[in-house]
Amino acid sequence: MEGKVISGFGRGSKELGIPTANLPIDDNLTRWIADINSGVYFGWASLRLPPSHPNRTTTPEFIVYPMVMEIGTQRGSAEVHVLHEFEADFYGVEMRVLLTGFIREEKDYANLEALIEDILTDCDVARKSLDREAWALRETGKGTLDESWLTRDST
Numbered sequence: 001m002e003g004k005v006i007s008g009f010g011r012g013s014k015e016l017g018i019p020t021a022n023l024p025i026d027d028n029l030t031r032w033i034a035d036i037n038s039g040v041y042f043g044w045a046s047l048r049l050p051p052s053h054p055n056r057t058t059t060p061e062f063i064v065y066p067m068v069m070e071i072g073t074q075r076g077s078a079e080v081h082v083l084h085e086f087e088a089d090f091y092g093v094e095m096r097v098l099l100t101g102f103i104r105e106e107k108d109y110a111n112l113e114a115l116i117e118d119i120l121t122d123c124d125v126a127r128k129s130l131d132r133e134a135w136a137l138r139e140t141g142k143g144t145l146d147e148s149w150l151t152r153d154s155t
Helices: 011-016 031-035 112-130
Strands: 002-004 021-024 039-048 063-071 077-082 094-105
Touching: 002 021, 011 112, 021 094, 039 077, 039 112, 063 094, 063 112, 077 094, 094 112
Parallel strands: none
Antiparallel strands: 002 094, 021 077, 039 063, 039 094, 063 077
16 A cells, blocks of 8 residues: 555544554555455555655665554545654655554544553554564565565656
8 A cells, every 4th residue: 555644633643642644545546445354454664755854864765664554444544653753744755555464453442541552552563563574574684574565666
């Protein structure tokens, strides 16, 4: 899945303290999304940060990060929580997402504290899972997963 990061409702950062990058869901490009369960997934995200962004390194053009992603029953966009602290927002930046596993189904919460607790657990599950050989990136020397799609030039 790929696209330019759009703004969402702003609840991730403001209400939860867990910022998310929203990717629009285009039914023509992501037909598979209609066939999967709503819920929380883990995997890898790559960002093409502009040279002016404080987190941009000189190379490579795309930077790969671990992530968790929520795909809700409302399929207008997917919420990606990149497991990295950023110094600035990156709306309009090209993002690619590679899902590698499923964590849990979407559910309703009685309060924000319970939701935040589950999101933090989701992040821990993602980090531990992505450190396993089958889901770790080959480039890291720890895994076998081919990350070339995440970093290839799109021109």
